[in-house]
Amino acid sequence: MITRRFKILGLAAFSALLAFGAAPALAADTQVAVAANFTEPAKNIAAAFKAKTGHTAILSFGSSGQFYTQMAHGAPYEVFLSADADRPKKAEQDGLAVAGSRVTYAVGRLVLYSKTPGLVDAKGAVLSSGKFEKLAIADPAAAPYGVAAVQTLTKLKLYDTLKPKIVQGASITQAYQFVQTGAAELGFVALSQVINEQGGSRWLVPSSNHVPIDQQAVLLYTGDKNPAAKAFMAFLKSPQAIAIIKRYGYEIR
Amino acid sequence: MSVSGGGLQARFTGRLGDFTLDAELTLPARGVTALVGRSGSGKSSLLRCIAGLTRLNGRLVVDGQTWQDDRHFIPTHRRAIGFVFQDASLLAHLSVLENLRYGQRRAKHGEAVTFDAVVALAGLDGLLERAPGTLSGGERQRVALGQALLSQPRLLLLDEPMSSLDADSKAEILPVFERLHQALAIPVLYVSHDVLEVRRIADRVLTMGQGRIVDTRAMATAEQAFAGFEPDKIRRLALAAHLAGLDPA
Amino acid sequence: MLEVIWTTVKLAGLTTVLLLIVATPLAWWLARRRTWWKEIIAAVAALPIVLPPTVLGFYLLIALAPSSPLMSLLHPFGVRTLAFTFTGLVIGSMIYSLPFAVQPIRNAFEAMGERPLEVAATLRATPLDAFFTVAVPQARRGFLAAAVLVFAHTVGEFGVVLMIGGAVPGKTEVVSTRIYSLVESLQFAQAHALSLGLLTFAFLVMLAMLLIERRAGQAAS
Numbered sequence: 001m002i003t004r005r006f007k008i009l010g011l012a013a014f015s016a017l018l019a020f021g022a023a024p025a026l027a028a029d030t031q032v033a034v035a036a037n038f039t040e041p042a043k044n045i046a047a048a049f050k051a052k053t054g055h056t057a058i059l060s061f062g063s064s065g066q067f068y069t070q071m072a073h074g075a076p077y078e079v080f081l082s083a084d085a086d087r088p089k090k091a092e093q094d095g096l097a098v099a100g101s102r103v104t105y106a107v108g109r110l111v112l113y114s115k116t117p118g119l120v121d122a123k124g125a126v127l128s129s130g131k132f133e134k135l136a137i138a139d140p141a142a143a144p145y146g147v148a149a150v151q152t153l154t155k156l157k158l159y160d161t162l163k164p165k166i167v168q169g170a171s172i173t174q175a176y177q178f179v180q181t182g183a184a185e186l187g188f189v190a191l192s193q194v195i196n197e198q199g200g201s202r203w204l205v206p207s208s209n210h211v212p213i214d215q216q217a218v219l220l221y222t223g224d225k226n227p228a229a230k231a232f233m234a235f236l237k238s239p240q241a242i243a244i245i246k247r248y249g250y251e252i253r
Numbered sequence: 254m255s256v257s258g259g260g261l262q263a264r265f266t267g268r269l270g271d272f273t274l275d276a277e278l279t280l281p282a283r284g285v286t287a288l289v290g291r292s293g294s295g296k297s298s299l300l301r302c303i304a305g306l307t308r309l310n311g312r313l314v315v316d317g318q319t320w321q322d323d324r325h326f327i328p329t330h331r332r333a334i335g336f337v338f339q340d341a342s343l344l345a346h347l348s349v350l351e352n353l354r355y356g357q358r359r360a361k362h363g364e365a366v367t368f369d370a371v372v373a374l375a376g377l378d379g380l381l382e383r384a385p386g387t388l389s390g391g392e393r394q395r396v397a398l399g400q401a402l403l404s405q406p407r408l409l410l411l412d413e414p415m416s417s418l419d420a421d422s423k424a425e426i427l428p429v430f431e432r433l434h435q436a437l438a439i440p441v442l443y444v445s446h447d448v449l450e451v452r453r454i455a456d457r458v459l460t461m462g463q464g465r466i467v468d469t470r471a472m473a474t475a476e477q478a479f480a481g482f483e484p485d486k487i488r489r490l491a492l493a494a495h496l497a498g499l500d501p502a
Numbered sequence: 503m504l505e506v507i508w509t510t511v512k513l514a515g516l517t518t519v520l521l522l523i524v525a526t527p528l529a530w531w532l533a534r535r536r537t538w539w540k541e542i543i544a545a546v547a548a549l550p551i552v553l554p555p556t557v558l559g560f561y562l563l564i565a566l567a568p569s570s571p572l573m574s575l576l577h578p579f580g581v582r583t584l585a586f587t588f589t590g591l592v593i594g595s596m597i598y599s600l601p602f603a604v605q606p607i608r609n610a611f612e613a614m615g616e617r618p619l620e621v622a623a624t625l626r627a628t629p630l631d632a633f634f635t636v637a638v639p640q641a642r643r644g645f646l647a648a649a650v651l652v653f654a655h656t657v658g659e660f661g662v663v664l665m666i667g668g669a670v671p672g673k674t675e676v677v678s679t680r681i682y683s684l685v686e687s688l689q690f691a692q693a694h695a696l697s698l699g700l701l702t703f704a705f706l707v708m709l710a711m712l713l714i715e716r717r718a719g720q721a722a723s
Binding site: 304329330331333334335338342344345360361401 | 642
């Protein structure tokens with residue numbers, strides 16, 4: 001009789017522990033460096049992450065290059081969501097990131113976009129017509145969208161002709177600003193930037209025109225012992241995260 | 254130097270800071286008139302009004318030309334005046350020679366006052382290549398006088414030119430000012446707070462107090478009037494002068 | 503690499519010369535005027551110091567974009583936008599460095615005081631004559647200080663160029679944005695080289711200007 005009561009008490013206590021104690025006792029923080037172009041989706045993912053696991057992802061936004069340099073000098077980021085694949089690769093090579101943790105969390109799509117309706121046709125023929133003064137792209141040395149833009153133009157055999165008209169933004173955000181203000185009549189921007197824009201005209205550049213804009217994430221050694229960091233990396237592949245990522249105009253590999 | 258000029262008739266009224274200026278004066282066509290009074294009596298202000306550097310209501314006629322009345326005001330740079338300030342009269346970025354030439358180059362009425370005559374009058378030989386900052390106080394004021402004269406003025410105004418000089422410099426420069434009343438054929442108005450200083454320089458003395466001209470008396474007649482006085486009367490006069498704000502010592 | 507440095511030097515040099523010309527009347531007015539609202543104007547002229555350069559650049563981008571009222575004045579002349587042009591950069595740099603020109607020149611004029619100008623007036627110099635023959639020479643040190651500051655400030659200008667430049671080779675690509683791009687793409691060796699080149703050049707220019715300033719100061723005393 002006593003044994004049975006103990007068993008029930010024990011079971012009740014254990015359940016209580018599970019229900020109330022488990023999550024708060026194990027919840028942790030993790031420092032995440034996020035490429036600026038992924039700001040909005042990242043915020044949403046972090047919120048969903050907290051709701052699901054109780055862990056808090058503390059996000060910092062900036063340029064991937066800057067983050068890399070900081071990490072190489074000991075900045076305390078634990079997870080790195082880059083805008084490209086090169087920097088995560090380099091992080092692995094340089095021993096900053098845990099080997100094998102590298103994943104593609106989103107695939108960017110390139111869009112030729114103009115604020116002016118009717119300027120950009122659905123096939124991008126406006127590029128050969130040359131009926132514009134300035135074409136904005138992101139700096140290819142710094143941003144994969146810039147690289148993709150140059151590759152697309154090269155594939156269309158238009159790079160040399162159009163080179164004098166190209167203006168470079170230091171980042172894809174800048175390139176978008178040039179187009180938004182009309183300073184450049186059109187430009188190669190990220191789909192995620194214009195997915196909710198109603199007006200203007202655009203050409204969704206087929207992915208075959210350029211090397212895929214794989215945005216990759218890595219777990220850094222600083223976060224190797226942090227369960228929250230590992231959980232965040234895993235969460236990036238969860239159905240909730242994927243839904244958010246797609247909603248913002250990215251594709252999934 | 255033989256330019257002849259008419260006289261000066263001036264009247265100014267107005268508020269300046271915490272006192273009211275209400276002065277009327279006449280100067281003959283030539284000769285040195287001293288304007289004395291203690292600090293704050295308005296003598297420098299009156300001088301500046303005549304120069305056009307300060308603007309008050311009034312009327313000013315010089316050598317038959319109206320420089321100011323109710324409807325007109327000729328600005329300083331269009332008045333043919335020479336002005337010697339109490340200090341810092343020279344342009345610091347120019348040499349003595351360039352300072353002298355500055356006025357000469359912009360003169361409007363020909364060459365009555367020549368460069369050589371001015372150098373002789375003010376004893377400027379040997380100073381020409383110097384920079385103003387390297388001159389003594391007395392030397393600076395002599396150059397300032399020369400500079401003012403070379404602009405061919407019709408009226409010469411001096412605002413306490415010896416007040417910032419030490420005794421030695423004053424002694425050095427006094428002979429130059431003494432020569433003025435003979436050498437120049439234009440009216441000269443010499444402001445000072447030191448009545449004894451002007452004794453040797455001026456032909457007539459005007460006294461100012463509280464913004465008004467209170468006494469006009471030709472220097473010579475004043476000397477005459479005091480010539481036969483007994484010590485007692487002199488003592489009382491000195492006291493009266495002292496009470497009027499003048500320093501007879 | 504050399505082209506980038508040359509563009510930077512051209513930009514800094516032209517901005518310095520133009521800004522000295524533009525800032526002088528403003529500094530003169532601020533030094534001499536006695537209206538109650540002149541300090542409001544002075545504060546407005548000092549705003550570029552306070553605004554973050556990228557913010558300043560952002561507003562400039564809007565002002566230089568084709569749709570802005572300012573640019574519509576230029577449309578009849580065939581100019582669509584001044585963004586991405588050297589001219590646009592010069593304008594941006596002039597606004598960015600304006601306070602560094604106005605302040606020293608204004609101070610120099612104020613330090614001069616009234617007396618030299620009164621002396622000039624009694625020597626029959628018109629106000630314009632007195633300005634050029636007395637005020638400007640006497641404010642010489644202020645002009646030199648302004649030149650040094652504006653030049654240095656423009657060479658180091660980054661945020662504004664970033665926003666309205668577009669990195670057009672030979673026109674709007676300057677050393678500061680190039681270094682940024684090199685660091686971004688992790689090409690540190692080149693970034694180091696360019697930075698060193700920029701620092702050396704700027705140091706030499708400033709040293710030269712300061713020595714000239716010192717000589718001018720000694721000559722005056």
